[in-house]
Amino acid sequence: MRTLFGYSDQISARPGDTINFKISSLNGKPYQADIVRLICGDDSPGGPGFKETPVPTAIAGEYAGREQPIYDGSYVTVPHTGAFDNIFSFTLQAFIWPTTPDKGRQALLGIWCADDENGFELFIDDHGSTALCLGDGRGTVDILRAETPMIAREWYFVAAAFDADSGEMRLYQEPLNPGPGIGTEMAVQRSASVAPSQRGATVFLMAAHNVDLDGSVIGGHYNGKIDRPRLANKSLSRAEMEAAKSATIPDALRSHMVGWWNFSRDISGTCATDISPNRLHGEIVNLPTRGMRGHNWTGREHSWRHAPEEYGAIHFHDDDLYDAGWQTDFSLTIPESMASGVYCARLRGAGDEERIPFFVRPPAGKITADAVLLISTATYMAYANMQWSMNTIFAEPKGGGITVLGRDDVFLQENPGYGLSLYDKHSDQTGVCYTSRLRPIFNMRPKTGVWSFNADTHVTDWLEKIGQGFDVVTDEDIHQEGLAAIEPYRVVITGAHPEYWTTPMWDAMVAYQGQGGRLMYLGGNGFYWRIAYHDALPGVLELRRAEGGMRYQTTEPGEYHQSFNGELGGLWRRLGAPPNTLVGAGTVGTGFDSASYYRRTEDSHDPRATFIFEGVGDDEMIGDFGSLLGGAAGVELDGANRKLGTPPHALVVARSEGHSQLYFLCPEETPFHHPVMSGAENPRVRADLLFYETPAGGGVFTTGSISWCASLAHDDYENNVARITGNVLQRFLDPEPL
Amino acid sequence: MIEIDPTRRDLVAAFWENPKGPHSPELQQLVNKLRFEPSMRDKYVVVCTKPYEEWTLAQLPGQRGKPIRMHTDQVFSNLNDAERAIFKLRWEAHTGQTLD
Numbered sequence: 001m002r003t004l005f006g007y008s009d010q011i012s013a014r015p016g017d018t019i020n021f022k023i024s025s026l027n028g029k030p031y032q033a034d035i036v037r038l039i040c041g042d043d044s045p046g047g048p049g050f051k052e053t054p055v056p057t058a059i060a061g062e063y064a065g066r067e068q069p070i071y072d073g074s075y076v077t078v079p080h081t082g083a084f085d086n087i088f089s090f091t092l093q094a095f096i097w098p099t100t101p102d103k104g105r106q107a108l109l110g111i112w113c114a115d116d117e118n119g120f121e122l123f124i125d126d127h128g129s130t131a132l133c134l135g136d137g138r139g140t141v142d143i144l145r146a147e148t149p150m151i152a153r154e155w156y157f158v159a160a161a162f163d164a165d166s167g168e169m170r171l172y173q174e175p176l177n178p179g180p181g182i183g184t185e186m187a188v189q190r191s192a193s194v195a196p197s198q199r200g201a202t203v204f205l206m207a208a209h210n211v212d213l214d215g216s217v218i219g220g221h222y223n224g225k226i227d228r229p230r231l232a233n234k235s236l237s238r239a240e241m242e243a244a245k246s247a248t249i250p251d252a253l254r255s256h257m258v259g260w261w262n263f264s265r266d267i268s269g270t271c272a273t274d275i276s277p278n279r280l281h282g283e284i285v286n287l288p289t290r291g292m293r294g295h296n297w298t299g300r301e302h303s304w305r306h307a308p309e310e311y312g313a314i315h316f317h318d319d320d321l322y323d324a325g326w327q328t329d330f331s332l333t334i335p336e337s338m339a340s341g342v343y344c345a346r347l348r349g350a351g352d353e354e355r356i357p358f359f360v361r362p363p364a365g366k367i368t369a370d371a372v373l374l375i376s377t378a379t380y381m382a383y384a385n386m387q388w389s390m391n392t393i394f395a396e397p398k399g400g401g402i403t404v405l406g407r408d409d410v411f412l413q414e415n416p417g418y419g420l421s422l423y424d425k426h427s428d429q430t431g432v433c434y435t436s437r438l439r440p441i442f443n444m445r446p447k448t449g450v451w452s453f454n455a456d457t458h459v460t461d462w463l464e465k466i467g468q469g470f471d472v473v474t475d476e477d478i479h480q481e482g483l484a485a486i487e488p489y490r491v492v493i494t495g496a497h498p499e500y501w502t503t504p505m506w507d508a509m510v511a512y513q514g515q516g517g518r519l520m521y522l523g524g525n526g527f528y529w530r531i532a533y534h535d536a537l538p539g540v541l542e543l544r545r546a547e548g549g550m551r552y553q554t555t556e557p558g559e560y561h562q563s564f565n566g567e568l569g570g571l572w573r574r575l576g577a578p579p580n581t582l583v584g585a586g587t588v589g590t591g592f593d594s595a596s597y598y599r600r601t602e603d604s605h606d607p608r609a610t611f612i613f614e615g616v617g618d619d620e621m622i623g624d625f626g627s628l629l630g631g632a633a634g635v636e637l638d639g640a641n642r643k644l645g646t647p648p649h650a651l652v653v654a655r656s657e658g659h660s661q662l663y664f665l666c667p668e669e670t671p672f673h674h675p676v677m678s679g680a681e682n683p684r685v686r687a688d689l690l691f692y693e694t695p696a697g698g699g700v701f702t703t704g705s706i707s708w709c710a711s712l713a714h715d716d717y718e719n720n721v722a723r724i725t726g727n728v729l730q731r732f733l734d735p736e737p738l
Numbered sequence: 739m740i741e742i743d744p745t746r747r748d749l750v751a752a753f754w755e756n757p758k759g760p761h762s763p764e765l766q767q768l769v770n771k772l773r774f775e776p777s778m779r780d781k782y783v784v785v786c787t788k789p790y791e792e793w794t795l796a797q798l799p800g801q802r803g804k805p806i807r808m809h810t811d812q813v814f815s816n817l818n819d820a821e822r823a824i825f826k827l828r829w830e831a832h833t834g835q836t837l838d
């Protein structure tokens with residue numbers, strides 16, 4: 001059982017910068033904290049061994065533990081305003097597209113507190129039908145129900161009205177596509193037995209309601225879309241409700257409208273825009289998905305930028321999470337003496353052990369080595385708290401082995417709320433589009449499997465072992481600073497899986513190569529998906545798994561454009577910029593059951609490649625060993641392809657072979673189905689080891705395999721994978737043009 | 739759809755010999771059939787209960803937030819034994835025949 005864990009507000013810092021650590025001790029017990037430099041996080045038998053070095057800092061010491069709660073579920077909250085104080089009669093209405101109408105009570109719109117049952121709320125009831133409740137906060141509640149369950153993933157117009165003078169309450173539930181199987185319009189009305197009471201400091205919520213009196217706990221989360229929510233301070237007639245469906249406020253309704261929210265405004269922003277004269281802009285909490293098809297989507301445009309009026313829906317999920325918002329327990333100001341590298345805040349005590357990684361860059365304006373290791377923070381975030389294997393029926397057949405869970409998996413399964421990864425589906429089975437690092441990330445840790453963050457510590461371990469100085473730079477740094485973040489370095493070395501790239505990151509890497517930079521891509525499945533960071537919200541990225549590519553969840557048609565910046569999302573290959581143009585190879589296949597080895601090709605004897613194979617025999621099997629599935633060619637494989645932009649002069653100096661029948665071509669490699677798909681039969685399922693020169697004396701070295709780095713340490717670092725990698729690094733560090 | 743042939747104890751023996759594969763095409767088909775289940779509910783997995791040393795048989799609840807059911811009487815010191823144990827449970831459920 002995990003009892004001690006946390007996160008930091010920053011993960012990349014320079015000397016002088018401050019990182020705030022936010023810790024939860026579930027049992028409230030104290031713990032010891034200190035800082036360690038992490039050399040190798042792989043503690044598995046047969047691996048290089050776990051290695052860390054304590055670094056004295058001012059934060060070392062004992063801290064009182066406290067539990068910090070986490071609240072997931074997205075919603076919109078409109079802060080208290082005088083406009084809410086004098087609502088006696090009212091109308092609530094919206095278009096909705098519920099995805100789990102059978103989940104149980106879910107709030108849609110209202111001013112409602114579940115604790116004292118006070119206020120009014122339009123909601124979905126326990127039977128999946130729309131309902132209106134009124135409560136006086138003194139024990140009397142009246143609920144009017146449409147008495148007809150809604151169908152998931154169908155659009156409905158829903159509305160509720162209450163007339164304080166007559167005491168009449170009315171409710172409407174109208175499918176936009178009525179007919180067989182879906183049902184027809186429901187309208188119900190009667191006299192209410194109670195009137196909602198007036199209460200100070202009320203907030204108006206969408207997709208959730210207050211659970212406790214002080215508003216600190218939110219519940220009743222709704223799954224699905226809401227479009228064009230409205231609040232009026234009058235019991236509107238059905239005809240007036242019809243008028244209130246429009247995009248702009250008719251003059252006749254203007255004086256009655258308290259809020260007229262238009263979610264198609266400022267889709268990349270952080271608030272829900274109210275275009276009524278009250279300007280009651282809502283705060284959007286926990287990142288529900290925006291830029292989503294509205295009730296009126298026609299399909300004529302597939303980008304929300306081209307037809308924003310058809311993208312007025314926000315999709316809420318009860319398991320969305322952005323910022324856990326925990327209090328800071330200790331703060332580390334990076335000392336000038338702290339060398340660039342990978343570090344962790346190490347917490348011990350309270351029945352647990354936790355290491356929260358962060359990355360220290362050299363002082364601003366300086367470099368302290370000629371080589372820089374690219375820390376793939378976007379990849380780490382993409383996989384954050386991944387629960388795929390526990391929720392995917394094809395996970396075990398794909399893996400070719402029983403599902404093996406660790407204690408973090410068990411904790412996440414039994415304690416939902418810590419947010420999902422970009423590989424997971426929400427509870428309503430729609431794909432996750434956003435992932436944040438402002439929460440504990442249980443798999444971005446040393447002593448986890450050889451994957452993502454922990455796999456990259458094989459590179460730090462090897463660099464330390466050979467005495468090669470290096471700086472580190474993260475994906476976020478390259479995104480923010482562009483070429484400047486890597487320009488001064490002679491060599492950029494990637495980890496095992498630099499998969500996720502924003503456009504500015506991509507452009508920076510193109511520019512780096514254009515000015516003679518050398519790139520060692522030591523992984524597989526790299527430069528694969530386009531993503532976006534948010535301009536205003538730190539620590540979060542977006543992915544749309546648009547058509548093509550290995551998608552463990554998929555994005556719906558018409559929703560392929562990133563809400564953060566309007567760009568078309570998906571595979572870089574599908575966007576016309578295949579990874580082959582950047583590193584000579586792109587993903588061709590995957591398999592998780594085993595790994596294999598490479599053999600040298602004719603090209604490896606080209607004089608241009610001589611330096612690579614110094615000390616390696618002509619017929620050696622390359623990498624038939626390693627601590628990730630026992631081979632250097634494994635998991636996800638990249639191959640050269642001239643048609644996809646592999647430079648014509650690229651040398652494929654080695655090629656993997658012998659892949660299993662559980663390796664398969666990736667979907668974008670095969671435009672139709674045929675039986676020649678597996679690594680045992682299809683010759684394209686293999687990794688290519690590539691080298692080529694770039695303009696201005698630069699070069700690219702590509703391994704095309706995720707498991708390459710996990711072979712570096714084999715036989716005490718004396719092996720042909722380490723030799724080849726070392727030969728290339730030495731040559732790339734040499735300023736002599738390639 | 740390919741159905742499991744309960745008389746093919748030769749395939750069972752081959753799996754026993756080498757649970758991790760590579761398997762013959764026929765055995766792979768059998769293994770795929772056993773690994774693929776239409777629901778995650780009650781699916782057999784193992785939970786690592788001592789890092790790199792001990793694994794315990796367990797069943798998934800098929801729903802987030804629900805506890806994983808641990809079978810603390812079935813503990814393995816290596817993953818091949820765990821593979822065999824889960825294979826046996828599934829084979830018996832499919833064929834109604836006991837494996838010894």
Ligand SMILES: [Fe+2]
Binds near residue numbers: 497499525
């Ligand atoms: Fe990946």
